[in-house]
Amino acid sequence: MGTAGKTITCQAAIAWEKNSISIEEVQVEPPKAGEVRIKMVSSGICGSDDHVLKGELPMNFPLIPGHEGAGIVETVGDGVSSVKPGDKVLTLIVPQCRECDACLHSKGNFCDKQDVLPCSGTMLDGTCRFSCKGQKVYHSFRTSTFTEYTVVPEIAVVKIDDAAPMDKVCLIGCGVPTGYGAAVNSAKVTPGSTCVVFGLGGVGSAVVLGCKASGASRIIGVDINEKKFPWARALGVTDCLNPKKLKKPVHEVVMEMTGVGADFAFEVIGHTETMLAAWNSCNYSYGVCLIIGLAPLDSQLCLEASKIVSGKTLKGVCLGDYKTRDCIPQLVTDYLQNKINIDPLITHQLPFDKLHKALELYHTGKTVRCVLLF
Ligand SMILES: NC(=O)c1ccc[n+]([C@@H]2O[C@H](COP(=O)([O-])OP(=O)(O)OC[C@H]3O[C@@H](n4cnc5c(N)ncnc54)[C@H](O)[C@@H]3O)[C@@H](O)[C@H]2O)c1
Numbered sequence: 001m002g003t004a005g006k007t008i009t010c011q012a013a014i015a016w017e018k019n020s021i022s023i024e025e026v027q028v029e030p031p032k033a034g035e036v037r038i039k040m041v042s043s044g045i046c047g048s049d050d051h052v053l054k055g056e057l058p059m060n061f062p063l064i065p066g067h068e069g070a071g072i073v074e075t076v077g078d079g080v081s082s083v084k085p086g087d088k089v090l091t092l093i094v095p096q097c098r099e100c101d102a103c104l105h106s107k108g109n110f111c112d113k114q115d116v117l118p119c120s121g122t123m124l125d126g127t128c129r130f131s132c133k134g135q136k137v138y139h140s141f142r143t144s145t146f147t148e149y150t151v152v153p154e155i156a157v158v159k160i161d162d163a164a165p166m167d168k169v170c171l172i173g174c175g176v177p178t179g180y181g182a183a184v185n186s187a188k189v190t191p192g193s194t195c196v197v198f199g200l201g202g203v204g205s206a207v208v209l210g211c212k213a214s215g216a217s218r219i220i221g222v223d224i225n226e227k228k229f230p231w232a233r234a235l236g237v238t239d240c241l242n243p244k245k246l247k248k249p250v251h252e253v254v255m256e257m258t259g260v261g262a263d264f265a266f267e268v269i270g271h272t273e274t275m276l277a278a279w280n281s282c283n284y285s286y287g288v289c290l291i292i293g294l295a296p297l298d299s300q301l302c303l304e305a306s307k308i309v310s311g312k313t314l315k316g317v318c319l320g321d322y323k324t325r326d327c328i329p330q331l332v333t334d335y336l337q338n339k340i341n342i343d344p345l346i347t348h349q350l351p352f353d354k355l356h357k358a359l360e361l362y363h364t365g366k367t368v369r370c371v372l373l374f
């Protein structure tokens with residue numbers, strides 16, 4: 001009945017090459033074994049999508065971008081047992097296969113079935129489910145959410161609470177667990193601590209939420225775009241710094257403001273210079289620096305080796321260190337129970353056919369998170 005087993009023709013955004021995107025009619029094949037076809041309801045625009053669109057990750061074009069999605073399962077392929085047609089689901093940029101070394105380790109979450117580092121642009125079997133005008137179209141991060149329908153491996157999909165408001169919870173697929181989780185789960189920010197957050201976009205704002213929820217007494221927000229400051233203050237940032245307007249390097253200003261350096265520093269931009277600034281803003285002895293931003297793949301981070309011995313910690317964080325399928329549904333429930341309020345992160349919601357307007361708002365720095373609605 002309906003569309004089961006059939007190819008679906010629908011609208012999707014295709015990035016033909018870097019910095020070139022248009023909405024096209026595409027064909028979406030039925031899911032193969034172990035895959036799920038989803039009717040998208042909403043998708044956030046994440047900084048990682050911007051890296052893809054600018055060609056900063058070695059991905060195959062043409063591709064359908066997007067990964068921070070919420071939708072309803074349309075059909076499932078053979079052997080799929082964790083979701084069924086009609087379920088509300090989120091798509092996951094980092095899957096959880098429950099078989100690989102990272103999934104089996106108590107602390108690991110960077111599943112080796114992920115398609116971020118390196119990127120293949122395909123499903124797990126090496127083929128694609130999308131085509132346009134007879135041409136194969138690649139996936140991005142095995143999710144591809146800027147489309148009315150997508151196909152995703154079962155290990156990169158999770159069922160969520162039936163009561164979830166689908167126009168908002170897409171953020172709990174990536175930005176919220178990444179930022180909020182970096183603070184509450186990875187750093188375990190302590191009450192009364194001082195935090196500094198470099199980058200006040202969607203993910204950095206979720207870091208602020210997590211620092212505030214953990215009882216940080218001072219949260220210093222750093223961004224070169226001052227349009228972000230009022231939103232950041234509303235979330236709990238106590239001091240805003242624009243490095244372009246400072247007379248000294250920002251880490252020196254943070255050191256002066258705090259006297260001893262920050263307890264926790266978060267880099268949520270993806271530049272090596274701001275990673276160094278975050279590292280140098282931490283207390284020498286007990287400071288913890290968390291790297292969340294995705295730097296260009298060939299870049300190197302160069303630290304003063306002698307300073308490491310003083311005791312501070314450098315830690316990379318992927319998706320808040322959460323095992324995604326195990327933990328993300330609980331974050332949705334926490335939101336429904338008013339334990340986390342993600343609403344202030346969503347500054348704009350636009351219909352999918354206004355994609356270019358949404359990307360313009362993102363590129364001109366006028367949003368925290370913009371959500372596309374299908
Ligand atoms: N580790 C993970 O699991 C994970 C998950 C999601 C996103 N990310 C990465 O996190 C980063 C942020 O994502 P986002 O969605 O918040 O992006 P975003 O574009 O919404 O936010 C980035 C912010 O950084 C600011 N900025 C840019 N250059 C700056 C500079 N030199 N100094 C200070 N501020 C600067 C921008 O004005 C913007 O407010 C990206 O690199 C993304 O790829 C990582």
Ligand SMILES: [Zn+2]
Nearest residue numbers: 097100103111
């Ligand atoms: Zn795995």
Ligand SMILES: [Zn+2]
Nearest residue numbers: 046048174175
């Ligand atoms: Zn993301």
